[in-house]
Amino acid sequence: xxxxxxxxFASYGDVSVHELMLRDRPRMQxxxxxxxxxxxMFEGKTVLDVGTGTGVLAMWCAQAGARRVYAVEGSDMxxxxxKLVAANKLEGVVEVIHGVMEDVSLPEKVDVIVSExxxxxxxxxxMLPSVLFARDKWLNKGGAMLxxxxxxxxxxxxxxxxxxxxxxxxxxxxxxxxxxxxxxxVVQLEERMLMSAPAVLETWDCGDVTAEELVSVRAxxxxxxxxxxxxxxxxxxxxxxxxxxxxxxxxPGEDPTHWMQTVVMLGATVEVEKGDxxxxxxxxxxxxVQVHVHRRTHTHCRQVHMKQDDANSRxxxxxxxx
Amino acid sequence: xxxxxxxxFASYGDVSVHELMLRDRPRMQxxxxxxxxxxxMFEGKTVLDVGTGTGVLAMWCAQAGARRVYAVEGSDMxxxxxKLVAANKLEGVVEVIHGVMEDVSLPEKVDVIVSExxxxxxxxxxMLPSVLFARDKWLNKGGAMLxxxxxxxxxxxxxxxxxxxxxxxxxxxxxxxxxxxxxxxVVQLEERMLMSAPAVLETWDCGDVTAEELVSVRAxxxxxxxxxxxxxxxxxxxxxxxxxxxxxxxxPGEDPTHWMQTVVMLGATVEVEKGDxxxxxxxxxxxxVQVHVHRRTHTHCRQVHMKQDDANSRxxxxxxxx
Numbered sequence: 001x002x003x004x005x006x007x008x009f010a011s012y013g014d015v016s017v018h019e020l021m022l023r024d025r026p027r028m029q030x031x032x033x034x035x036x037x038x039x040x041m042f043e044g045k046t047v048l049d050v051g052t053g054t055g056v057l058a059m060w061c062a063q064a065g066a067r068r069v070y071a072v073e074g075s076d077m078x079x080x081x082x083k084l085v086a087a088n089k090l091e092g093v094v095e096v097i098h099g100v101m102e103d104v105s106l107p108e109k110v111d112v113i114v115s116e117x118x119x120x121x122x123x124x125x126x127m128l129p130s131v132l133f134a135r136d137k138w139l140n141k142g143g144a145m146l147x148x149x150x151x152x153x154x155x156x157x158x159x160x161x162x163x164x165x166x167x168x169x170x171x172x173x174x175x176x177x178x179x180x181x182x183x184x185x186v187v188q189l190e191e192r193m194l195m196s197a198p199a200v201l202e203t204w205d206c207g208d209v210t211a212e213e214l215v216s217v218r219a220x221x222x223x224x225x226x227x228x229x230x231x232x233x234x235x236x237x238x239x240x241x242x243x244x245x246x247x248x249x250x251x252p253g254e255d256p257t258h259w260m261q262t263v264v265m266l267g268a269t270v271e272v273e274k275g276d277x278x279x280x281x282x283x284x285x286x287x288x289v290q291v292h293v294h295r296r297t298h299t300h301c302r303q304v305h306m307k308q309d310d311a312n313s314r315x316x317x318x319x320x321x322x
Numbered sequence: 323x324x325x326x327x328x329x330x331f332a333s334y335g336d337v338s339v340h341e342l343m344l345r346d347r348p349r350m351q352x353x354x355x356x357x358x359x360x361x362x363m364f365e366g367k368t369v370l371d372v373g374t375g376t377g378v379l380a381m382w383c384a385q386a387g388a389r390r391v392y393a394v395e396g397s398d399m400x401x402x403x404x405k406l407v408a409a410n411k412l413e414g415v416v417e418v419i420h421g422v423m424e425d426v427s428l429p430e431k432v433d434v435i436v437s438e439x440x441x442x443x444x445x446x447x448x449m450l451p452s453v454l455f456a457r458d459k460w461l462n463k464g465g466a467m468l469x470x471x472x473x474x475x476x477x478x479x480x481x482x483x484x485x486x487x488x489x490x491x492x493x494x495x496x497x498x499x500x501x502x503x504x505x506x507x508v509v510q511l512e513e514r515m516l517m518s519a520p521a522v523l524e525t526w527d528c529g530d531v532t533a534e535e536l537v538s539v540r541a542x543x544x545x546x547x548x549x550x551x552x553x554x555x556x557x558x559x560x561x562x563x564x565x566x567x568x569x570x571x572x573x574p575g576e577d578p579t580h581w582m583q584t585v586v587m588l589g590a591t592v593e594v595e596k597g598d599x600x601x602x603x604x605x606x607x608x609x610x611v612q613v614h615v616h617r618r619t620h621t622h623c624r625q626v627h628m629k630q631d632d633a634n635s636r637x638x639x640x641x642x643x644x
Contacts, residue, residue, distance in 0.1 A: 015497055022485040022494075023510065032487055054494070056486040063488060080497070087490050163344040164378040165354055166385060168409050172344075172376070175337055175402070188345065256578075 014077060018054045021116075024258045026248060031116065034146055034242035035060040041144060042066045045111035048138055050101055050131045055081030055094065057114050062093040069094045070106050072134075101130040106138055113139050114146045120186055121262040122152050122238040129211040145206040147240035153251060154221060155198040156270075156278050157235040159185065159263055162192050173232055176265070185233075185263040191253030195231050195272065196223035198251065201282055222279040225272040232269050234280055237261040336399060340376045343438075346580045348570060353438065356468055356564035357382040363466060364388045367433040370460055372423055372453045377403030377416065379436050384415040391416045392428050394456075423452040428460055435461050436468045442508055443584040444474050444560040451533040467528040469562035475573060476543060477520040478592075478600050479557040481507065481585055484514050495554050498587070507555075507585040513575030517553050517594065518545035520573065523604055544601040547594040554591050556602055559583040 021027065035042065035057065043065035049058040050072055058071035058081070071094055073081055078098035085094045097104055113135055117127040135145060160173040199221035204214075225231075237259070240248040250259045264282075272278065343349065357364065357379065364386035371380040371393045380393035380403070393416055395403055400420035407416045419426055435457055439449040457467060482495040521543035526536075547553075559581070562570040572581045586604075594600065 015494060019485070019494060022491065025512070028486065036488065054486075054491065056489060056491070059486075059489050080493070083493055084489070084491060087493055163341070164350065164376075164381075166358065167378060167381050167406070169344065169376065169378070169406060171402070171405055171409055172337060172341060190347070 014075065015080065018077065018080075020258055021053070022056065026250075026255045026257050027116070030240070030242065030246055030248035031057055031114075031146075032060060034244070034246045035064050035114065037246070038242075038244055039064050041112060046070075046108060047112045047114060048072065048106065048110040048134060050113060050115040050134050051117060051127055052081055052096065053077050053116075055084050055096060057116060058094045058096075059085060059088055059090050061112070061114060062090045066093060066112075068108075070110065071096045072101050072104050073098060074100045101134050109138055109140045110143065111140055112144045112146065118150070118238065118240065118259065120259055121184070121236040122150060123214070123217065124262075128214060131206075132209065132211045132214075135206075144243075146242050147206060147248070148243050149203060149205055149241040151203045151239045151241075152201040152217075152219065152236065152282075153198045153238065154201050154219075154234055154236050154280070154282055155194040155196055155223065156225070156231040156233070156272075156280065157189060157194050157252075157263060158230050158232050159187065159189060159193060159235075159265070160232065161229065162190060170230070170232075170269070173265075173269070185265065186260050187263055188256045188260040189235055189252040189263070191251075194235060194252060195225050195227070195229055196278065197226065199223050201236075216283070218281065218283045220279065220281045222277055225274055225276045225278060227274050228272065230269045230271055231266070231278065233263040233265040234282065235261050235263045236282065336397065337402065340399065340402075342580050344376070344378065348572075348577045348579050349438070352562070352564065352568055352570035353379055353436075353468075354382060356566070356568045357386050357436065359568070360564075360566055361386050363434060368392075368430060369434045369436060370394065370428065370432040370456060372435060372437040372456050373439060373449055374403055374418065375399050375438075377406050377418060379438060380416045380418075381407060381410055381412050383434070383436060384412045388415060388434075390430075392432065393418045394423050394426050395420060396422045423456050431460055431462045432465065433462055434466045434468065440472070440560065440562065440581065442581055443558040444472060445536070445539065446584075450536060453528075454531065454533045454536075457528075466565075468564050469528060469570070470565050471525060471527050471563040473525040473561045473563070474523040474539075474541065474558065474604075475520045475560065476523050476541075476556055476558050476602070476604055477516040477518055477545065478547070478553040478555070478594075478602065479511060479516050479585060480552050480554050481509065481511060481515060481557075481587075482554065483551065484512060492552065492554075492591070495587075495591070507587065508582050509585055510578045510582040511557055511574040511585065513573075516557060516574060517547050517549070517551055518600065519548065521545050523558075538605070540603065540605045542601065542603045544599055547596055547598045547600060549596050551594060552591045553588070553594055553600065555585040555587040556604065557583050557585045558604065 042061055044067050047061045047066045047069045049061065049069060052058045052071035052073045054077060055071050058069045061069045071081060073096065078096055082096045085091055085096055113131065115131045117131045119127065160170045163169050201219035201221055235252065237251045239250065250257045252261060364383055366387065366389050369383045369388045369391045371383065371391060374380045374393035374395045376399060377393050380391045383391045393403060395418065400418055404418045407413055407418055435453065437453045439453050441449065482492045485491050523541035523543055557574065559573045561572065572579045574583060
């Protein structure tokens with residue numbers, strides 16, 4: 001906090017990231033429906049917003065009738081959040097706390113924890129452990145988590161199918177491979193680029209999942225190709241449920257979000273026939289995602305490692321092992 | 323062409339730009355409707371595709387029945403286009419020519435010129451002069467241009483209105499200004515962020531506009547604010563008509579394209595009442611966009627200069643003068 005109240009001007013780059021989030025309509029709509037549209041959960045209650053950023057979710061909680069909202073933010077965005085809370089005359093309800101969640105001390109326990117902690121393919125930002133820490137330390141028994149439940153989905157896909165209707169442009173995919181650009185692709189796919197119905201890899205209840213259970217996630221699914229074609233990757237995405245029928249969906253075919261989908265390229269093209277069963281496995285461990293797709297005698301495997309750059313938390317160093 | 327036929331692997335970065343284009347659904351749909359959906363324009367005809375890139379438009383022309391398609395591409399993407407044409411067994415019809423349009427010699431004149439030359443706010447990529455050069459040199463009298471007509475739209479806007487429903491986050495806009503990030507923003511606005519009905523700045527007929535007329539574009543419009551609020555910028559976008567009712571629209575409220583919209587920030591917030599008349603002026607000259615908004619005794623003016631980086635044509639150096 002030693003930078004003075006105008007220290008935040010140094011971090012404009014971060015502000016633009018938050019703008020991107022604020023312009024993400026499905027994201028904003030789901031949280032607003034879950035908060036402002038759900039007053040009975042908030043009226044007279046205490047709330048904790050973990051990683052409040054610009055403070056928008058915390059302010060919505062205040063507007064939904066919360067008695068007190070603790071808005072915790074570790075970065076200098078806390079200064080911006082404080083100013084926005086003042087600009088919206090909500091200082092009487094929302095208290096912005098500049099600090100790391102694990103070190104923060106609140107004057108009371110809370111009835112609701114709200115957070116937007118999701119990263120690419122759900123786990124990428126690795127912010128969930130802080131939310132779970134907050135839950136175990138500060139949430140009243142029987143308190144509510146928003147989102148309440150998250151689901152990881154996957155489907156084998158062909159990311160170059162249908163890119164140019166009626167034409168075969170799969171060579172572009174081969175070039176991507178040959179150029180070594182086998183990074184997990186954050187990209188918006190069309191539903192018809194999926195080669196099977198999507199499979200639920202796993203659903204986690206935010207009320208009782210433990211950080212230990214998330215250190216290493218290994219999920220298997222088996223799907224049948226719904227047509228003949230080629231598989232060149234596995235597409236991952238997530239949905240978040242907030243209760244009361246509010247669900248934030250980030251899959252192909254939904255309104256695009258800034259998360260889009262994450263495609264782990266196989267580094268190979270697997271020919272499939274309609275009905276072929278494709279067992280595959282996704283392992284995520286400390287931002288490491290590994291995908292196997294098996295078909296008959298062939299196994300295609302690629303391991304992708306994404307590491308946050310120490311100097312710039314918005315940049316990732318990606319390594320791929322085949 | 324000295325790099326050999328695999329020289330294109332060096333330019334993967336460019337391939338990813340082309341992928342972005344191919345994933346732009348409204349762009350692809352409009353061109354496909356205008357070409358494959360319009361066989362009578364192509365059947366038995368000769369076609370020139372200026373700046374063919376991956377060759378997709380040229381190949382669609384072949385599928386629409388063209389007798390011969392000359393696909394001219396100045397960059398090394400020509401190698402990729404050649405391979406894609408071969409992969410689609412269209413070498414008999416599509417001839418990819420690696421060269422600068424102004425230097426290329428074709429064996430005959432053409433009946434149709436197809437091109438996707440549009441940049442941000444229509445003129446940014448400055449590729450249109452090459453298309454007009456090609457038209458004047460190679461198009462048969464009475465030949466067709468696709469797109470046939472382009473329209474530049476504008477509307478005063480508030481880019482921070484409605485970013486977080488029910489909250490005032492205009493401070494983020496002020497931070498953007500104070501941080502000197504007054505660059506033309508390429509951003510997708512929602513329709514409700516516009517402060518008036520949009521105004522047509524100008525419509526150009528691709529069949530007869532001259533490059534000289536485009537050296538300096540100056541367009542004025544006058545709109546009335548449709549509600550009280552604040553204006554912090556002018557939003558620019560374009561539509562392209564292809565004839566036969568096919569129109570590619572890139573405005574707020576339409577399905578997003580990779581062009582999104584371009585907002586020139588005013589560097590000031592202008593308070594307006596419902597019905598206030600806002601005369602404004604947009605000047606574009608060699609990638610320089612200037613916007614004036616007048617209201618009563620105040621004039622807000624900002625000049626934005628975007629210059630392509632010599633070393634990387636996908637990077638722009640932006641300077642702003644107030």
